[in-house]
Amino acid sequence: MKGVLMVNLGSPKSTDPKDVKRYLGEFLMDERVIDLPYVLRAILVKGIILNTRPKQSAKAYKKIWWDEGSPLIVLSERLQERVDEYTQIPIALAMRYGEPSIHQGLQELHDKGVDEVLLLPLYPQFAMATTETILVLTEQLRDEHFPEMSLTTVPPFYNHPDYVNVLSASIYEKIRNLNYDHLLFSYHGVPERHIRKSDITKSHCKIDGSCCQIPSKAHQFCYRHQCYETTRLVAQTLDLKEGTYSTSFQSRLGFDPWLKPYTDRTIEKLALEGTKNMAIVTPAFVSDCLETLEEIAMEGEEIFHENGGKNFTFIPCLNDRQDWVKTLSRWIDEWATQEQPNPQTA
Incomplete structure (x- = not known):
């Protein structure tokens, strides 16, 4: 059975x-x-x-x-x-x-x-x-x-068409009537060494800004590549214009290097550079949790407003859509x- x-x-x-x-x-x-x-x-x-x-x-x-x-x-x-x-x-x-x-x-x-x-x-x-x-x-x-x-x-x-379409639909429902300047895809952060440890080729993952775009067997277990690929596929599905969206990573712990750019600093930077209206989605999760509801929807919005941002839109996880x-x-x-x-x- x-x-x-x-x-x-x-x-x-x-x-x-x-x-x-x-x-x-x-x-x-x-x-x-x-x-x-x-x-x-x-x-x-x-x-x-x-x-x-x-x-x-x-x-x-x-x-x-x-x-x-x-x-x-x-x-x-x-x-x-x-x-x-x-x-x-x-x-x-x-x-x-x-x-x-x-x-x-x-x-x-x-x-x-x-x-x-x-x-x-x-x-x-x-x-x-x-x-x-x-x-x-x-x-x-x-x-x-x-x-x-x-x-x-x-x-x-992360790259399954069904998932990409559902995620895209959930985002579109929130931003279609928004006059937003930037859409941030924020993923859970991990230490950079986790990426290298998961590299089955033992040589591909260099976290140098280009390895995630170069085809490799390593991508089967590369969290960083899969996050960027999720962003790319959703942006393609929604026909997002270059420069109106980006990817970041949240929730670092300790002093070792974690995946960058960091979400909190990215939100701050966007606001300081003049972004007044932003939306944020957290595609590393399918269910809302402490990391999305408190760290992003609350702390993220506070950072945005403190640095000159005006409208902050949190896009819920897929939950039970x-x-x-x-x-x-x-x-x-x-x-x-x-x-x-x-x-x-x-």
Whole structure:
């Protein structure tokens, strides 16, 4: 019997600093998030970050928390429920960090008699700290607890025409009646070393401004290339004029070089250079979360206004849009009827 496991990032149970600390501990101790040797990672996370950051993060979560709970969890549940209405096979939802856990999701499917699982990471682009960590943990849990299960993974869909069309439609709905000067595509940031570590050629990724445009097998696992390609395809679909849009990266941590340009500095620069009306979209996520609702929609707007900007438009993630729900449902049905997704078609 076939079933689907949809996996998103995760969230604290509440805005209580203790719950936030527990969540951050699990998240930041992941070797694919902070890729330092265990001892150094433990010193950094447990000795420094977890002694200061939970209270600060708890305040940020309080700004965006809904009556129903964490926006990311609530939106993920809505997406699962809506997709389930369009499909005939069981669908479980899991979070990489926090609950419901991936183990709980696999158990739910197992209890329903599922032995063929379509693993659907809810990330358009591949990254060590998102897609890869989900794949590794899911396979580990499968081998340990559900050895009879087979896994098929939906690969990154950053360039899939269906996804590009839905993302483009969501953007167009927001900007079609706007007199905007600039559209910023802001993606989650990662350390530059993650890009080099993911380079299967061990030589292509130089992060020099041109390697992402030169065809290479490395692009299959290159987060930076996939982000820029998403921007390029959407700009092409919407017929955006050169100079009216750009790409940036947000949420850096620590002192190592992260992908540039940085979103906060880009927003500031745009405002200082005279941009009065800007829109911003966050295509590294399909569900709104702390990083989109607080860091971008709130802090980003504040930076823009402080530096002379006038109108700031935040474009929501795809969340549980009807066209996105139907797209996911179609991909699932194609897999269920043996038309398996591949990097070019799903």
